[in-house]
Amino acid sequence: MNSPSISERGLQTPESPIRKLAPYAEEAKNKGINIFHLNIGQPDISTPTEFFDAVKNFKDTVIAYGPSNGLLQMRKNMKEYYHRNGYKHIDISDILITTAGSEAVIFSMMAVASPGEEIITLEPFYPNYNGFASMAGIKLIPVATNPENGYHLPDRKLIEEKITSKTKAILYCSPNNPTGTILTQQEIEIIADIALKNNLFVLSDEVYREFVFEGQHVSSLSIPEIEDRAVMMDSLSKRYSVCGMRIGTIVSKNKDVMDTVLKFGQARLCPPTLEQHAASAIVASGDKYFDKMLKEYNKRRDTIYDYLNDISGVFVKKPKGAFYMMVTFPVDDIEKFSRWLLTDFQVDGNTVMLAPGPGFYKTEGKGKQEARIAYVLNCDDLKRAAMILKQGVEVYTSKKVNVEV
Amino acid sequence: MNSPSISERGLQTPESPIRKLAPYAEEAKNKGINIFHLNIGQPDISTPTEFFDAVKNFKDTVIAYGPSNGLLQMRKNMKEYYHRNGYKHIDISDILITTAGSEAVIFSMMAVASPGEEIITLEPFYPNYNGFASMAGIKLIPVATNPENGYHLPDRKLIEEKITSKTKAILYCSPNNPTGTILTQQEIEIIADIALKNNLFVLSDEVYREFVFEGQHVSSLSIPEIEDRAVMMDSLSKRYSVCGMRIGTIVSKNKDVMDTVLKFGQARLCPPTLEQHAASAIVASGDKYFDKMLKEYNKRRDTIYDYLNDISGVFVKKPKGAFYMMVTFPVDDIEKFSRWLLTDFQVDGNTVMLAPGPGFYKTEGKGKQEARIAYVLNCDDLKRAAMILKQGVEVYTSKKVNVEV
DSSP, rough: OOOOOOOOHHHHHHOOOOGHHHHHHHHHHHOEEEEESSSSOOOSSSOOOOHHHHHHTOOOOOOOOOOOOOOHHHHHHHHHHHTTTTOOOOOOOEEEEHHHHHHHHHHHHHHHOOOOEEEEESSHHHHTTHHHHHHOEEEEEEEEEGGGGOOOOOHHHHTTTTOTTEEEEEESSSSSTTTTTOOOOOHHHHHHHHHHHOEEEEEEEEEETOSOOOOOOOHHHHHHHTTEEEEEEEEEETTTTTTOOOOEEEEEHHHHHHHHHHHHHHHHHHHOOHHHHHOOOOOOOSHHHHHHHHHHHHHHHHHHHHHTSSSSSOOOOOOOOOTEEEEEOOOOOOOHHHHHHOOOOOBEEEEEEEEEEGOOOOOOOTTTTTEEEEOOOOOOHHHHHHHHHHHHHHHHHHHHHHHHH | OOOOOOHHHHHSSSSOGGGGGGHHHHHHTTTOOEEEEEEEEOOOOOOOHHHHHHTOOOOOOOOOOTTTOOOOOHHHHHHHHHHHHTTTOGGGGGGEESSSSHHHHHHHHHHHTTTTTTTEEEESOTTTHHHHHHHHHHHHEEEEGGGGTTOOOOOOHHHHOOOTTTTEEEEESOOOOTTTOOOOHHHHHHHHHHHTTTTTTEEEOTTTTOSSSSOOOOOGGOOOGGGGTTEEESSSSTTTTTTOOEEEEEESSSSHHHHHHHHHHHHTTOOOOHHHHHHHHHTTTTTTHHHHHHHHHHHHHHHHHHHHTTTTOOOOOOOBBBBBEEOOOSSSHHHHHHHHHHHTTOOOEEEEEEEGGGGGGSSSTTTTTTTEEEEOHHHHHHHHHHHHHHHHHEEEHHHHHHEEE
């Protein structure tokens, strides 16, 4: 007899789109080629010293379970952080500490939608939303945005026409991964209004809330009309360069949602204890860390933008936030181009790795000319990466013309 | 308009059964009463010094993402651990590092069953299986065991008659939480045979695998016939007293299962990085830590067992593993009795907190005379707790007779 077959849910869960290229990157490395990783969102900026100090000064002799909603001190410090940001109506009881933004998103999705129900989200989107939706048995319904207007909110009719009796929420991310777009006050208000008129939850992924270079971040928590239905998902990973720490939050004034995510939290017992102690210390240290970091990322944004903009045939709008941009390349199939960069191209032993656009779309055939670029390298490396990309585009497109002729 | 309603899944997820008593414990504490916590499985034994050394000696300046399947060193060290245990056929590719046993269980359940499908498990069981099943939309089908034969495997017919076209797996825990029962080689083979004959997966929760006082732990990994369908879920939490560390594993030779849990793992990015470094160090330090710990727990088991056995009307069989026992009390409603201990009873300012039996059963009405006792206190405290319990039973049962007359 054959082995039993895994679940339909397992089959439907997509593989990480970035992972598809991993074997080619591995091969390139084995050939001694240096890869500039523009494909991943792992910041290179040093974690605050407060993290390491707190870890070294940890006094308990047992690494014990903490409360399922998080250590009280951690929740208090997060409350202070949100108060500093102007959301003075947030109480400790509105905050659950999660095992990073990942858990914040899946718990929030599960709290508002059951298997078979639907959540609408703007496309392109963070690919792991697909994974979470598959795991939870939820149908993710994409609404397209487009490069030309900088991936901003489409006409509200395009969102409203996707709403069915099964729709439970609108999920959006601002500042956005992968586009870097910051939705305006007006846009958040339109989403809020749609949610109100159609009795939907609003799930806002604000893990890049500190990465704002122009304009202003508007939180779902700042819209009084949706206080009863806004669920904010947050993470310390990016803003303190602690991606491996795995500490995030869910924030909502909706008591049913908070009771529900607490029940999910009880099932998994607690987020990591020592990490919460350390996270608590960095949040208590205030927001000064962000200033220097933002200055650095802003410089990087300008650098990579200027160089990319200079490549013939490339289209990119300068995004206002996060540390990503979606870039449209003069190629038919970005996955082939990205693979080619790894397998067949190099400049003095260096090449570049991109995150191909289709991984950020659910709609078949979309994103085939786009790639996400994460500017988490220093400016010198970004310049070198952009120069390689420029030459790569030139060689690939001319080669291609030859092939096609 | 009212707020949108949370998901049916959220409504169906049970609250932690232990949490129901929490407000009464809180009240007792506010009255200055000391509570001996026999209700929770948080060991008091010191975490190995290797954990703290590794944390202090961590050299990276960035707490970065690790691989989704876990740090390579961690996986290597776990492989060595399983080899030391005799499972020499386990390769690194058969191991995924999880964010504790909790994630190991929910990923495994999700990998084998889709929403609406069924998993059979022995009752009483670890209450969070209920939470995970609700989150995953899976139906958990209990098969009763009973106190008289020490909660051992029931007649195989009783298991087989629960199998439907929707059944995907048999899930069991040995050494068992909450009963302390260790399933014998023969019993594991019966489960294996049922799984083979009915094309089911075998999910074995072995987080207490080191807590064996008599007899032997038999892993699902040691039964060659089910190599293609056994999924072992493990955790370092209890055996190294690192419950707040949140590091566990999924181990399986079934490639589809491993590919699937890796996809789930990619969605949530990675387990905590620093914790994996520290976990890696404690696993590398070998198994000496267990000897001392086991000796201590064995003493505790004997102590609490002798005292409980001495209480008139109490029924308890001495379990062979884990650090729990299920105890049958001469009361009609264990939840009322447990509450009464907190609200109306004390001996010199002390009382005892139990984990009421019904929380460990899915079948309505079951476990009403039982409570789970965790012997994670030192022997002196256990003696005092048992003495209080003895007096409590005497007062409660005589009082009850009075009330009923």
